[in-house]
Amino acid sequence: MLELNGEWLFKVDPEDVGLSQLWYSANFDRTDWVSVEVPGFWERYSNFSKHDGIAWYYKSFEMPKIDKRKKYAIFFGGVDDDCGVWLNGEFVGEHRGYSDEFYFDVTKFLKPGENELVVMVIDHGGPGGIYKPVAIVEYSEISDLLKGEFYYKKARKSEEWVKDAVIYEVFPRAFSEKGTFKEVEREIPRLKELGINVIWLMPIHPIGEVKRKGTLGSPYSVKDYFKINPEYGTEEDLKSLVRTAHENGIKVIIDLVINHTAWDNDLIREHPEWYVKNNKGEIISPNSDWVDVADLNYDVQELRRYMIEVMRYWVREFDIDGYRCDVAELVPTDFWNEARKELDKIKPVMMLAEGSLPEQHLEAFDLTYSWNVYDALARIIRKGHLPSVLDNVLEGEKYKFPRGSLRLRFNENHDKPRAVKFFGEDGALVSALIVNTIPGVPLIYNGQEYGDTTNLSLFEKQVMSRDNSERGRKFYSFYKKLFNFRKKSLALRRGEMIKVKTSNDDKVYAFWRKYKDETVLVVANFSTWGVTTKLQVDEILRKKVKNGKVKFYDVFEEKTEEVKLEEFVNFKLEPFGFKLILIF
Template sequence: MFKLNLRMGALFTLLLSLTFTAVSCDETEYTAEGETYSAAPPDWAYNATIYEVNIRQNTPEGTFNAFAEDIPRLQEMGVKILWLMPIHPIGEENRKGTLGSYYSIVDYTDVNPEFGTKDDFKNLVEKAHDHDMKLILDWVANHTAWDAVWTETNPEFYETDGDGNFFPPVEDWEDVIQLDVENPEMQEQMIQAMEYWVREYGVDGYRADVAYMVPTEFWIDARERLDQIKPVFMLAEAEEPELHQAFDMSYAWDYAQTIRDIGAGEADLSDLDRALSRNFDQFSRSDYRMFFTTNHDENSWSGSDTELYGDNFENFAVLSATVWGMPLVYNGQESGLDKQLEFFEKDEIEWGDYKYEDFYRTLLHLNRDNRALWNGEQGGSYLKSSTDRDDVIFSYKRVADDERVFVVLNFSDEEVEFRFDSGSQGVWSDVFSGEQVEISATMQLEGNSYKLFERRQ
């Protein structure tokens, strides 16, 4: 949902206080409804990449049909999973801005008429499937609009204050009201709505908004029932390890905050080392993690890529696509999205000449094709490479048997000459040029630039 300082504060409290024992396993087993249930990512997800779609801002029309024209291009770019921000009708009571927030839901079983019809949406899902892509929906299980259908049909589904009035979950979210997330009848209706889109429209899973604000047991029940229809992919907007009992992938929020701090000059590369160490300490290798430079929240509320990362944007994009987990691209980044998109108004992406499309194609294809970058236990280990300029040079390898990726990033504004450890030397293929390169004990790298190498049988 829209960004709150509260969210990040709670997150870092979690990171400081949480003790978690990582266990390497292919599947997570847990008990749901008295039986042992085993959840694992669907087979197609092990080398998948993800692309977030803001339907309102993606095209001049802002419709399902208009976005559908982009699917062949995105398939060629290497995208596997399309994540659509919420598609449901938006509340009018206490609406923010002219068009309101996607996350103010009126009816979980209908579509926003601004985007098109249910048939248009079904055609979009089918076109994605025809291009060997999957489509997941953004799902808001914690709150609804003030004028949601349930406020009339089932007011008991909501929490109320001492006077019996509905209220927002958080003060800043005044356009939505808090559901009683412990109410079993509400949970049942919510799961039935999630089943509806999977069964009737072929949706391949969900991204769960503020997943940490809803009981884990609810998500476990929902996942079990959805998997009975077909194997689904579940992404939690959360960084609580326990949610991986129900979800395949979670947000790498700690990492994302760290790279923003580095971009702002408030942290350094040693902080990045520590953030990655926390990630490896707290999560199992079987837990998929989503790494990103931006998304709808970061873009609208924190700043554009240029504002957040300056001349090191490409370095951070390479880092996010190769250091661990599954990389996310937010729509417009392949055209150098250099503005903050309005959240509650029409504010169309300026596509221009797709200046970064080849750049992202190279990164996403590398994720798809080189096993060292695959997700979860299918992927390779992370090995930090030491240099004599670790103050400005960040280097590492991802290693899966004979398949390897080697990354070198210069975060300084100036050209730097530095020395590697012996394990980095030898012949590598330059991922962007395709040339064979001999890496010796020393390297020179221009300021704010990167080198990306691989080895494959």
């Protein structure tokens, strides 16, 4: 391993001219760049403490020798937020997201003697820079470098129903014209038929009026933790909804927003010492955008006890089945650990963190958000990046998180654009296929099953569209077949994921999910044009061949066929086309 820490050259690019001016080129004139130390955030460099945006790093290093029998990679412990990498003037790759270790193969770019490494970093706010070590490594060492401190630990054991979940996120205000619990309850049989077995209700509490955003305000500005938003109904309405859901085999979790409160929450008047304050002693918002809420201070033990009682109350009195915990990373993990122990005394629950911290899986949470998979799909579908981007993300997860960690998979939620608008109609379907078939627990949002394009505001009254045209029926049929197949498939819910090589790996992503004797094949074309691809006949497929033939069930076409092996391995896929197949 050749460590590249230490002195680098550095230059900020506030006008975003570096790419057009070829700052990454070999032998580029960098006499006006300044010397800095890596790793570290650039905020600690003089004159750059307030810089957000683009900055460039340069490092010249000597490679003593290169063994042509080996492969080499450049390894980054972490870059905040995104980056592009060039070696000797050649583009190596790009990465998005500040929380992951990552690497690029540089075997063909690396040369004996002097090499020039350039990294363009894009910081979206807060700390920025190459904040963890950088090194040139042999491929055999990559796995050791990627193994974080939690790799050797086990995630908490989750209930079987948690592992089997297909979660439907409900924004009650936008779910129907009336926007009530009764309207949600009325559709429980439909959701069951669709294949949903967990409903997540976005915040159900009264909404603050002081400093309110928009006409109706955000449900994430909570005025009273022990009451229900009267627009949604009564306590009995919620209890009835939960009972009906349980009778239909569906669990109900609710949003828990305890990092901050509304400005007119009684806690501000009764317990101002529970809030974060500035140097003038004034209660403040968590950040400059969330002006409608006030930040809570979890250094205060009385606040912790109060919030644990809030969590116990809704489970005990309303029989809910757990919580989706808003901005869980902003609340101390040790608080969540303590709260989970108290909830476990009442009943088994699901705890979903809107966060991505590996340590959250050890005691408190069953699930964390996999923003990284969403970002990978965005790069592949919207920008034409190689499907292997997804492999890199999933491999990083394996090394970073405790064994057995469950990740929430999604291509849409209330914080992201509608999938159909963001990915396009075909891209929305293929991305939904992936998030429902890779390891993890899938999520679907209000109206997504109809291919809805309505951007549902948190602050105004908008209602999701139930498109009953041929287009809407196509989306609905897709999700119904997908969810109900998943419900029957232990391979998709428990099985290992094994990549399959194809003749078009630059466009086609294929993998097996395997559990005991059940084998499921997923094949997806991530390109904007049709392809004919051939699967590599590996040992898994070879074992399924009988008398030179393969018997399989096509989930979306709902038909069983038996064909010769050479016919089966050849797939013709439309742009963003896909196959989900059960092999007998």
